Amino acid sequence: MYEAVNELMEEGKEIYGMKISEITAKAGxxxxTAYEYFDTKEELLGKAVFYQLHQGLCHMTEKALKQGSFREQIFAILDDMEQNFPKRQVLIRYLCYYVLGSEAAKKCGGEKSGGFLREGRLKETADCLLGQARKEGLLQKEPDFLAIETLLTQFMGFCFYLGNRQAAEISMGQMKEFVYENIVKIFEGNAQA
Structure with missing residues (x-):
């Protein structure tokens, strides 16, 4: 059923407008049967969002775990996003849906970043990124969930650039540098607050 939700998203259907009958028809x-596994449509959609975020972000961040510095880790993620942007567009929609905290997200069981970063590869990636940032003195007092929100929102901004780069007046390299610098500035700003 999670894959059916994903396929409907790929077809352009907005998640909060999906009906159980559409999802189950797509799933065959x-x-x-859907109600044997989920109490409500919102529960199904919420879990589908977190499943797809987990799957997509695991693939996207795999290379980052092998990098030494925080800068190299961030650039590895941005490079993957650039190289795989066409097939990552649905993931971007999931991220937007999640991070923006819309009423639909709340209805679908949305929660803070920590909700889908408590275990597995995503937790390992978040721990790696934040651990390296702390080791380099870039991140000090900020709680993990705020640091993760910072990363996600900056990555979303980069996705917006990727989708509109024909109209952009800065190069890909300049934009990646801009994203990295923003992350560092936000981390530093939160440490001073």
Whole structure:
């Protein structure tokens, strides 16, 4: 059913407008089967969002774990986003849906970043990124969930650039540098607050 939600997203359907009957038809199962596993449509959609975020972000951040410095880690993620942008567009929509905290996200069981970063590869990636930033003195007092929100919002800004780069007046290299510098400035600003 999670994959059916993803396929509907790929077809351009907005998640908060999906119906159980559309999801189950796409999945090739009966509508009643969905309710054997989920109490509500919102529960199904919320779990589908977190599943897709987990899957997509695991692939996107795999190379980052092998890098030495925080800068190299961030650039590895940005490089992957650039190289795989066409197939990552649905992931971007999930991120936007999640980070913006819309009413629809709340209805679908949305929670703070820590909710889908408590275990597995995503937790390992977040721990690696934040640990390296702390080791380099870039991140000090900021709670993990705020640091993660900073990363996600900056990555979303980079995605916006990727989708509109024909109209952009700065190069890809300049934009990656801009994203990295923003992350560092936000980390520093929060440390001073």
């Amino acid at each position: 199962i009966g509508k009643g």
